[in-house]
Amino acid sequence: MDILLFTGNANRSLAQGIATELGVRLGDAVVSTFSDGEIRVKINESVRGRDVFVIQSTNYPQDKNLMELMIMADALKRASASTITAVIPYFGYARQDRTSEPRVPITAKLVANLIETSGFDRVMTMNLHAGQIQGFFDIPVDNLYSSPVIVKYFIENKMMGDDYVVVSPDAGGAVRARVYAKLLETSLAIVDKRRSAPNAAEAMHVVGDVKDKHVIIVDDMIDTAGTLTQAAQACLSNGAKSVCATATHGVLSGPALERITNSVLDKVIVTDTVELGQEKTNSKVEKLSVAGIFAKAISRIQNKESISSLFEMGRG
Incomplete structure (x- = not known):
């Protein structure tokens, strides 16, 4: 070549x-x-x-x-x-x-x-x-x-079907979440969010049924993880059995890793579009390659x- x-x-x-x-x-x-x-x-x-x-x-x-x-x-x-x-x-x-x-x-x-x-x-x-x-x-x-790599991961780990629900952490990501919901054959929900300042968000309530479901939150990037962790807590408060998340870009700036570690999230799956050093990884963060x-x-x-x-x- x-x-x-x-x-x-x-x-x-x-x-x-x-x-x-x-x-x-x-x-x-x-x-x-x-x-x-x-x-x-x-x-x-x-x-x-x-x-x-x-x-x-x-x-x-x-x-x-x-x-x-x-x-x-x-x-x-x-x-x-x-x-x-x-x-x-x-x-x-x-x-x-x-x-x-x-x-x-x-x-x-x-x-x-x-x-x-x-x-x-x-x-x-x-x-x-x-x-x-x-x-x-x-x-x-x-x-x-990045969806081919991420969807493959969820299918291989049998994280799909009626027991799961794909959640968008805000209304703007609904189209993206709908794609994942279709590919994983799950239902769809959206977290209503109000942003008070840059990198600051307040998750209000969940639009859709997450009760007794395993939640997969889908976003394009995780920066400070404020939106993500609040959305995860909102899902759990609405009766979800468990919550994990995925995003293409694991920016993970500022307090992101600490927030993820202390959150209700079981796992966060990101790709390697951003290089993650040892200081930005732990047992909850898993990386897939888009090479x-x-x-x-x-x-x-x-x-x-x-x-x-x-x-x-x-x-x-």
Whole structure:
């Protein structure tokens, strides 16, 4: 396969997993910092005329990871790469996709402009927090979904059927939860939530029947885990037998891990779009890999094949 994969420092383990799935090696590049903190990039092999994929999530530290991504694009473009694709498993700043109050930026649009200007020809990402961000770019954007991996996990563990109910932690995630409910053949419920401030939410009541059911809460990301743990408590208070949760992006910032540890949640399943260090894992947090999904998409793009079949599982 005539492609080259490079990665920054955001998620080297996922990048290696994708390379292994494709049967290729990671490209030779130095991505480090000078003594004053400026980012240093050096590509140590020829990329002339090659199709290059740069794998880099833009989670914390967002600004450093974003700068690594853009500087790598500039280096590759100047080295005469044929095409350069940004593979961004977790797209940072995606929650700043509109002006929700006066005099605030649309940072997701600014980030899209920066990525495009830096020299990328295409963007591949997963479970964008706001789907309309695809329209912020004037280059192709492939928004993949983690649902095939997550649904497979639940089916293999027999967590499906009439004894289970899929719950959305807020009204905005109802479409996503409905997809999982259909695939797992469960009923559906929604937690009515009122957000009082950023990263702060108050779960009010459950719309739907969770009594005597095993609950699976489905979300796109877990940040501080405030919404998640309150939704889990609301389900248990309404008679649920047990509560577990899943999300594509395990951001787990601030008090998230402590909240999950002290919550009624039995288990939280996330994927490896964000690299989780030892300080962000415990017996309740389980990680699945989406390397195979990205590898399939990269392979099909390289072979000029359709990737629409990768969206068959819906908006999970």
